Amino acid sequence: xxxxVTRPTLEAVAARAGxxxxxxxxxxxxxxxxxxxxVERVRRAVEELGYVPNQAARSLVTRRHxxxxxxxxxxxxxxxxxxxxxxxxxxxxxxxxxxDNQLVLLLTEGRDDHARVGRYLAGGHVDGALVFSLHxxxxxxxxxxxxxxxxxFGGRPGWSDGTPRAVYVDSDNRxxxxxxxxxxxxxxxxxxxxxxxxxxxxxxVDRRDGFRDVMAEADPRLVVEGDFTPAGGERAMxxxxxxxxxLDAVFAANDLTAAGALRVLxxxxxxxxxxxxxIGFDDMLPVAEQTDPPLTTIRQDIEEMGRLMARLLLRRxxxxxxxxxxxxxxxxxxLPTTLVRRASA
Amino acid sequence: xxxxVTRPTLEAVAARAGxxxxxxxxxxxxxxxxxxxxVERVRRAVEELGYVPNQAARSLVTRRHxxxxxxxxxxxxxxxxxxxxxxxxxxxxxxxxxxDNQLVLLLTEGRDDHARVGRYLAGGHVDGALVFSLHxxxxxxxxxxxxxxxxxFGGRPGWSDGTPRAVYVDSDNRxxxxxxxxxxxxxxxxxxxxxxxxxxxxxxVDRRDGFRDVMAEADPRLVVEGDFTPAGGERAMxxxxxxxxxLDAVFAANDLTAAGALRVLxxxxxxxxxxxxxIGFDDMLPVAEQTDPPLTTIRQDIEEMGRLMARLLLRRxxxxxxxxxxxxxxxxxxLPTTLVRRASA
DNA sequence: ACGGCTGTCGAGAGCGCTCTCACCTCCCCG
DNA sequence: CGGGGAGGTGAGAGCGCTCTCGACAGCCGT
Numbered sequence: 205x206x207x208x209v210t211r212p213t214l215e216a217v218a219a220r221a222g223x224x225x226x227x228x229x230x231x232x233x234x235x236x237x238x239x240x241x242x243v244e245r246v247r248r249a250v251e252e253l254g255y256v257p258n259q260a261a262r263s264l265v266t267r268r269h270x271x272x273x274x275x276x277x278x279x280x281x282x283x284x285x286x287x288x289x290x291x292x293x294x295x296x297x298x299x300x301x302x303x304d305n306q307l308v309l310l311l312t313e314g315r316d317d318h319a320r321v322g323r324y325l326a327g328g329h330v331d332g333a334l335v336f337s338l339h340x341x342x343x344x345x346x347x348x349x350x351x352x353x354x355x356x357f358g359g360r361p362g363w364s365d366g367t368p369r370a371v372y373v374d375s376d377n378r379x380x381x382x383x384x385x386x387x388x389x390x391x392x393x394x395x396x397x398x399x400x401x402x403x404x405x406x407x408x409v410d411r412r413d414g415f416r417d418v419m420a421e422a423d424p425r426l427v428v429e430g431d432f433t434p435a436g437g438e439r440a441m442x443x444x445x446x447x448x449x450x451l452d453a454v455f456a457a458n459d460l461t462a463a464g465a466l467r468v469l470x471x472x473x474x475x476x477x478x479x480x481x482x483i484g485f486d487d488m489l490p491v492a493e494q495t496d497p498p499l500t501t502i503r504q505d506i507e508e509m510g511r512l513m514a515r516l517l518l519r520r521x522x523x524x525x526x527x528x529x530x531x532x533x534x535x536x537x538x539l540p541t542t543l544v545r546r547a548s549a
Numbered sequence: 550x551x552x553x554v555t556r557p558t559l560e561a562v563a564a565r566a567g568x569x570x571x572x573x574x575x576x577x578x579x580x581x582x583x584x585x586x587x588v589e590r591v592r593r594a595v596e597e598l599g600y601v602p603n604q605a606a607r608s609l610v611t612r613r614h615x616x617x618x619x620x621x622x623x624x625x626x627x628x629x630x631x632x633x634x635x636x637x638x639x640x641x642x643x644x645x646x647x648x649d650n651q652l653v654l655l656l657t658e659g660r661d662d663h664a665r666v667g668r669y670l671a672g673g674h675v676d677g678a679l680v681f682s683l684h685x686x687x688x689x690x691x692x693x694x695x696x697x698x699x700x701x702f703g704g705r706p707g708w709s710d711g712t713p714r715a716v717y718v719d720s721d722n723r724x725x726x727x728x729x730x731x732x733x734x735x736x737x738x739x740x741x742x743x744x745x746x747x748x749x750x751x752x753x754v755d756r757r758d759g760f761r762d763v764m765a766e767a768d769p770r771l772v773v774e775g776d777f778t779p780a781g782g783e784r785a786m787x788x789x790x791x792x793x794x795x796l797d798a799v800f801a802a803n804d805l806t807a808a809g810a811l812r813v814l815x816x817x818x819x820x821x822x823x824x825x826x827x828i829g830f831d832d833m834l835p836v837a838e839q840t841d842p843p844l845t846t847i848r849q850d851i852e853e854m855g856r857l858m859a860r861l862l863l864r865r866x867x868x869x870x871x872x873x874x875x876x877x878x879x880x881x882x883x884l885p886t887t888l889v890r891r892a893s894a
Numbered sequence: 895a896c897g898g899c900t901g902t903c904g905a906g907a908g909c910g911c912t913c914t915c916a917c918c919t920c921c922c923c924g
Numbered sequence: 925c926g927g928g929g930a931g932g933t934g935a936g937a938g939c940g941c942t943c944t945c946g947a948c949a950g951c952c953g954t
Contacts, residue, residue, distance in 0.1 A: 213939095213940055213941085214940065214941060214942095215940075215941095225940090225941080225942090226942080226943080229941070229942060229943085230942095233942085257940085257941075258939085258940050258941070260939085260940080260941090261939070261940035261941040261942085262940080262941055262942075263941090264939090264940080264941070264942090265940090265941055265942045265943080266941085266942065266943095
């Protein structure tokens with residue numbers, strides 16, 4: 205069943221090259237302090253034998269694993285299935301790969317899984333963790349702090365138990381929201397509504413705050429709570445139209461919500477963007493490009509977020525990983541957003 | 550910087566429980582052949598010390614890692630960002646977690662990465678691999694065979710270098726396509742067109758073959774090649790309308806393609822489903838539910854596919870992982886698809 | 895010409911675990 | 925009542941690697 209092809213060891217390479225294990229080890233790990241002819245001999249022996257270091261043996265003594273856990277909490281189908289995490293994972297993967305680190309993926313649902321993740325991280329199987337913890341009431345951040353593993357969070361962590369200096373990377377949700385609303389204002393709209401996201405997530409709170417920054421004096425009835433889903437968008441849009449039939453623009457907390465809102469607007473005979481301008485958030489391509497009309501929205505560079513998270517973590521794990529271009533470390537890093545104009549606003 | 554909290558070792562637990570290392574090891578790994586009172590003493594010592602086994606040390610001697618690599622080849626933005634992989638990952642993750650295995654994610658783009666993945670797998674860092682290799686010309690499967698790691702493929706592998714018994718899990722693309730076309734026939738449609746997917750992928754080939762199974766006599770001009778993208782769907786739809794203005798139904802190779810086709814049909818003034826019925830494939834929710842009209846399509850249970858892949862692999866790695874319900878092993882497993890009726894057909 | 899210094903290399907001691915094997919009970923059967 | 929066997933336990937030998945430390949060369953300055 206299993207082929208017992210015993211892979212060559214350091215010992216074997218050493219014998220073949222006619223040097224000691226220590227020397228082979230030095231060469232394999234960078235070759236500093238070994239004279240050129242020897243380096244060459246060892247390299248050839250490695251090549252000929254097809255030697256690959258045994259990571260387990262190495263970890264046993266170095267206590268490093270060159271592996272990072274990516275924890276994605278509560279991937280409910282709707283949330284998890286959007287392109288968001290896929291892109292973020294890609295960014296993370298690229299950066300980790302560039303520094304020869306492995307990506308261990310931990311998906312959780314429910315409390316039991318949280319405990320499992322906590323145990324895993326505390327078990328010292330990985331050097332660090334990148335954590336996406338969406339909800340404010342999430343127990344995960346606490347468990348992770350308890351595990352004592354260097355961690356970078358994706359998205360501003362919202363819990364309030366006094367972990368002020370958590371390192372995180374986030375999009376400029378608030379600034380993006382301001383840009384969206386200002387765009388609508390620039391279009392001459394005055395009765396601008398906002399459908400929020402699920403307010404147990406910091407991104408939804410920040411986007412709503414951005415809306416309020418610009419529309420401080422707005423009619424409070426123009427803000428309705430949604431939940432980041434199309435169905436929530438539909439419900440909220442109906443409520444808005446009932447309450448304020450005179451509205452002339454909507455800022456939806458994300459593209460899915462905007463898609464729902466668009467459907468209701470069409471159903472009620474409002475023309476977009478002529479009667480009501482609509483703007484979304486995320487620039488989730490398969491949605492934003494497919495709506496009718498295509499959605500004007502706020503784009504965030506998801507992949508870059510992932511890459512940056514990984515970079516911050518690697519830097520903490522080993523300062524040598526720092527690029528020259530890296531700025532001084534700060535607890536939170538916020539990435540800019542950009543307005544993408546399509547037809548809906 | 551790093552807190553040198555030396556974690557307790559087996560030795561420490563043994564000392565505390567007043568037994569030997571061997572006994573602690575036995576208890577930690579199942580406790581067979583140890584008398585009850587000792588088991589209890591050891592358990593308590595483990596608890597009190599917060600002992601967690603050092604996986605590296607364990608792997609060093611057992612040569613097992615309880616880790617599985619998931620390789621996703623060529624995640625071009627468009628492909629990777631769809632919900633497909635996310636769901637599959639979730640299925641895989643659930644199954645692996647249930648059997649205490651870790652998921653190491655390897656994303657690749659381009660040839661260099663393939664070599665890296667090959668080296669990683671050959672390096673014996675994981676016990677097995679789950680591989681998604683989309684394209685027929687992909688070099689990855691060869692590299693993986695060379696690495697000698699037990700592997701299960703996601704989707705029917707299409708390369709033809711004589712690896713007939715590769716284990717894989719796939720959806721019933723052909724059967725699903727037949728069901729889609731038969732549905733259109735049942736609607737009384739006679740001039741049924743097909744927009745294929747990218748034909749360098751087996752799923753696209755199989756879906757086209759399913760179409761042909763039912764429409765053996767069809768006008769060959771009714772089949773146009775697409776590429777699984779909305780833009781490809783638009784282009785293909787235009788071509789179809791130009792060539793065969795009398796068509797009354799379209800089977801698109803996936804939902805994204807169908808969405809593009811729908812746009813062109815609307816633009817050309819054809820009513821869906823009255824003039825032209827449209828059916829997709831995948832039931833990619835954010836798309837299928839958002840189109841106008843909502844898309845009738847073929848659903849595949851993506852998450853179950855992932856779970857099944859993991860289960861097959863685990864069973865190969867260790868027969869004890871087999872559930873009682875598992876059928877006799879066969880090289881390929883094909884999951885059923887179901888028709889989801891919405892408004893477009 | 896000599897003591898020290900820098901630079902290269904090898905010997906050897908573990909890292910924390912599993913697993914074989916020998917030993918020791920204790921029970922059962924003749 | 926003794927011998928054999930079964931079952932429970934511990935001692936010890938590694939798994940493949942890194943890393944410290946000592947040995948030894950070659951070089952400098954005085």
